[in-house]
Amino acid sequence: MEAERLRVRKDNSLLRKREPIPFTRESNYSTPVRPPDNDELPGEKKGLPWPVLLFLVTLVVPWILPIGPLRLSAYRIVLVVMVLPCLFMWLTGKVGRIRLTDIVVLSFCVWVFLSLIMVNGLSSSIEPSGIMFIETFGSYLLARCYIRGPDDFYNTVRALFLTNLFLFPFSLIEFVLGYNILHDMFSAILPTFNYPPMAARLGLSRVQSVFDHPILFGIFTGSTLALVHLVLGHGDNIARRFTRTAIVGTLAMMSLSGGPIQALAAQVFIIAWDSALKFLKSRWQIFLSLLALATIATEILAKRSLLEIMIATFTFDPLSYWFRRLIWSYGWASVLNHPFFGVGLERWERPDWMPPSIDNIWLYYAVHHGLPAAGLLLLAVAFAIWAACSAKALDSRLCAYRMGFIATLMAFFLTGWTVHYWGAAHCLFLFLMGSGAWMLERKANTGIELKTDTIKRIPSSHQRPSPHRNAFTRRILSETKLQISRKELPVLNPKGKVADLLP
Structure with missing residues (x-):
C-alpha cells in the first residue's frame, strides 16, 4: 500500500509540470514526435518574409x-x-x-527568348526577353x-x-x-x-x-x-x-x-x-x-x-x-502561318482597322511566340494544379x-x-x-509509435490500468498538440496487450 501511495504521488507531481515528458522505452512507446511549427495557428510563429x-x-x-x-x-x-x-x-x-512546374515555367521563358531571336535577331531580343x-x-x-x-x-x-x-x-x-x-x-x-x-x-x-x-x-x-x-x-x-x-x-x-x-x-x-x-x-x-x-x-x-x-x-x-x-x-x-516561333515583335496579320491587342493570353503567346510557348504556359498551370492535388x-x-x-x-x-x-x-x-509548391514538401506527422516487441507483463494484482496513469498519458498526448483518433491512443492493460485508452 505504501508503494502504491508513493507511485500515485509521483504521477500527480508529473501532472503539475508544464513541460511535456517524453515516454521511455520501458513504457513501451517511442518518444512522441512534435509536429513542425507549420501546424501551429496560422501566422502565429512568424510574419511575412x-x-x-x-x-x-x-x-x-x-x-x-x-x-x-x-x-x-x-x-x-x-x-x-x-x-x-x-x-x-x-x-x-x-x-x-527542383519540381516539374519549375522546369516548365523556365522552359517557357527560354522559348520566348528563342522565338524572339529567330524572328527579330539577338540585338532586338535581349530587352523584351x-x-x-x-x-x-x-x-x-x-x-x-x-x-x-x-x-x-x-x-x-x-x-x-x-x-x-x-x-x-x-x-x-x-x-x-x-x-x-x-x-x-x-x-x-x-x-x-x-x-x-x-x-x-x-x-x-x-x-x-x-x-x-x-x-x-x-x-x-x-x-x-x-x-x-x-x-x-x-x-x-x-x-x-x-x-x-x-x-x-x-x-x-x-x-x-x-x-x-x-x-x-x-x-x-x-x-x-x-x-x-x-x-x-x-x-x-x-x-x-x-x-x-x-x-x-x-x-x-x-x-x-x-x-x-x-x-x-x-x-x-x-x-x-x-x-x-x-x-x-x-x-x-x-x-x-507561324506555328513554331510566332511573329515575335512584328505586326500580326489582321485588318488595318483592328487594334493590336489580343484579349486572350493563350492566343497572345501562340501568336507572338508560337504554339510551344502557349502550350508550356498551359502545362505550367496544369502541373501546378496537379502537384497541389497530389499533396x-x-x-x-x-x-x-x-x-x-x-x-x-x-x-x-x-x-x-x-x-x-x-x-x-x-x-x-x-x-x-x-x-503552392510547399504543399508537395509536407511530410506526414507520425505522432506516437507503439513498440509491441518490448511489452512487459504487469503483475496480476493490478486488474485495471490506474486512472492516474490514464490521466498522465492524456497529459502527454495533449502536450504534443496532436489530434489522434481512438485507435491511435494505445495503453497497456494488465495482460500485456494493447487496449484502448479512451472509455
Missing part, C-alpha cells in the same frame, strides 16, 4: 522609373534585386528539390523560395486582402464620381503610366485605380476571392468570413468588365461544388465528366463552342463578343488552403481565354502559381 511583402506592396504602386532605355516599375525593381538570390536558393536545393524572364520566372521563383509553409501562405493571402482593403475606399469614389484620387496622388510624386479615359458603363465609371486598365484592376482584386474565403476564412466566424469575401467581390465588379466577373463566378462555383459534395470523393471526376458532356452537347446542339457561349454570357457590350470572335479568327490564322498529409485547414490555391489558378486559366494579363496582373498570376 520582407521580399514578399515588398513585392506585394509595389504591385499597387504605379510609379515608372526611366533608367536608360528601360522603364522600370516598382515591382520590377524588386524582382531585379531578388532574382539572383532566388536563383541561388533554387539551384542549391535550399528550397527543396529579359523583362519577360524577370516578370515571369522572377515572380514565380520569389513565391517558390519565400512561401515555404502554411504560415507564409496565410500571411501572403492576408497581405493581398489588406491591399484590396486599402484600394476599396478610393475605388468606391472612382466608381461613383469618376475621380481617380489614388492615381493622382502617386503621379504628384513620381511619373506614372498614362491614364486614358474609359467610357462609362451603366452610368457608372469603370474603376482603373493604380492599374493600366480596368480589366487588370478587376483581375488583381477578384482573383483572390477563393483565397480570402478559404484561407483567411477557415475557422473564422461566418459574418467576418463572408464580409471579407464580399469586399473582394465588390472590388472586382467595380471594374465593370466581363473577365473579372467570370473569374469571380468560376471561384464561387468551385467553392460551392466542393462544399456541397464534400461527402463524395469522386466529386471532381464527376465534374470533369459533366464538363466534357456539356462541351460536346453545345458543339452539337448550339452550333457554338463552350468558349463562345462563355464569352457571350460574361460580356457587357455585345460588340465586344463579336470583336473577340474576330480576334480569335485572325489570331488563329496567324498561328497557323499528402494535409489536415482540414491545409485542405482548405489547397482548394483556395486550385480555385485561384482555375480562375486565371478560365479568364485567360477572354483576357490578356500584363504588368502587375501577370506578375501576380505567376507569383500565385509558385505559392
Whole structure:
C-alpha cells in the first residue's frame, strides 16, 4: 500500500509540470514526435518574409522609373534585386528539390527568348526577353523560395486582402464620381503610366485605380476571392468570413468588365461544388465528366463552342463578343502561318482597322511566340494544379488552403481565354502559381509509435490500468498538440496487450 501511495504521488507531481515528458522505452512507446511549427495557428510563429511583402506592396504602386532605355516599375525593381538570390536558393536545393512546374515555367521563358531571336535577331531580343524572364520566372521563383509553409501562405493571402482593403475606399469614389484620387496622388510624386479615359458603363465609371486598365484592376482584386474565403476564412466566424469575401467581390465588379466577373463566378462555383459534395470523393471526376458532356452537347446542339457561349454570357457590350470572335479568327490564322516561333515583335496579320491587342493570353503567346510557348504556359498551370492535388498529409485547414490555391489558378486559366494579363496582373498570376509548391514538401506527422516487441507483463494484482496513469498519458498526448483518433491512443492493460485508452 505504501508503494502504491508513493507511485500515485509521483504521477500527480508529473501532472503539475508544464513541460511535456517524453515516454521511455520501458513504457513501451517511442518518444512522441512534435509536429513542425507549420501546424501551429496560422501566422502565429512568424510574419511575412520582407521580399514578399515588398513585392506585394509595389504591385499597387504605379510609379515608372526611366533608367536608360528601360522603364522600370516598382515591382520590377524588386524582382531585379531578388532574382539572383532566388536563383541561388533554387539551384542549391535550399528550397527543396527542383519540381516539374519549375522546369516548365523556365522552359517557357527560354522559348520566348528563342522565338524572339529567330524572328527579330539577338540585338532586338535581349530587352523584351529579359523583362519577360524577370516578370515571369522572377515572380514565380520569389513565391517558390519565400512561401515555404502554411504560415507564409496565410500571411501572403492576408497581405493581398489588406491591399484590396486599402484600394476599396478610393475605388468606391472612382466608381461613383469618376475621380481617380489614388492615381493622382502617386503621379504628384513620381511619373506614372498614362491614364486614358474609359467610357462609362451603366452610368457608372469603370474603376482603373493604380492599374493600366480596368480589366487588370478587376483581375488583381477578384482573383483572390477563393483565397480570402478559404484561407483567411477557415475557422473564422461566418459574418467576418463572408464580409471579407464580399469586399473582394465588390472590388472586382467595380471594374465593370466581363473577365473579372467570370473569374469571380468560376471561384464561387468551385467553392460551392466542393462544399456541397464534400461527402463524395469522386466529386471532381464527376465534374470533369459533366464538363466534357456539356462541351460536346453545345458543339452539337448550339452550333457554338463552350468558349463562345462563355464569352457571350460574361460580356457587357455585345460588340465586344463579336470583336473577340474576330480576334480569335485572325489570331488563329496567324498561328497557323507561324506555328513554331510566332511573329515575335512584328505586326500580326489582321485588318488595318483592328487594334493590336489580343484579349486572350493563350492566343497572345501562340501568336507572338508560337504554339510551344502557349502550350508550356498551359502545362505550367496544369502541373501546378496537379502537384497541389497530389499533396499528402494535409489536415482540414491545409485542405482548405489547397482548394483556395486550385480555385485561384482555375480562375486565371478560365479568364485567360477572354483576357490578356500584363504588368502587375501577370506578375501576380505567376507569383500565385509558385505559392503552392510547399504543399508537395509536407511530410506526414507520425505522432506516437507503439513498440509491441518490448511489452512487459504487469503483475496480476493490478486488474485495471490506474486512472492516474490514464490521466498522465492524456497529459502527454495533449502536450504534443496532436489530434489522434481512438485507435491511435494505445495503453497497456494488465495482460500485456494493447487496449484502448479512451472509455
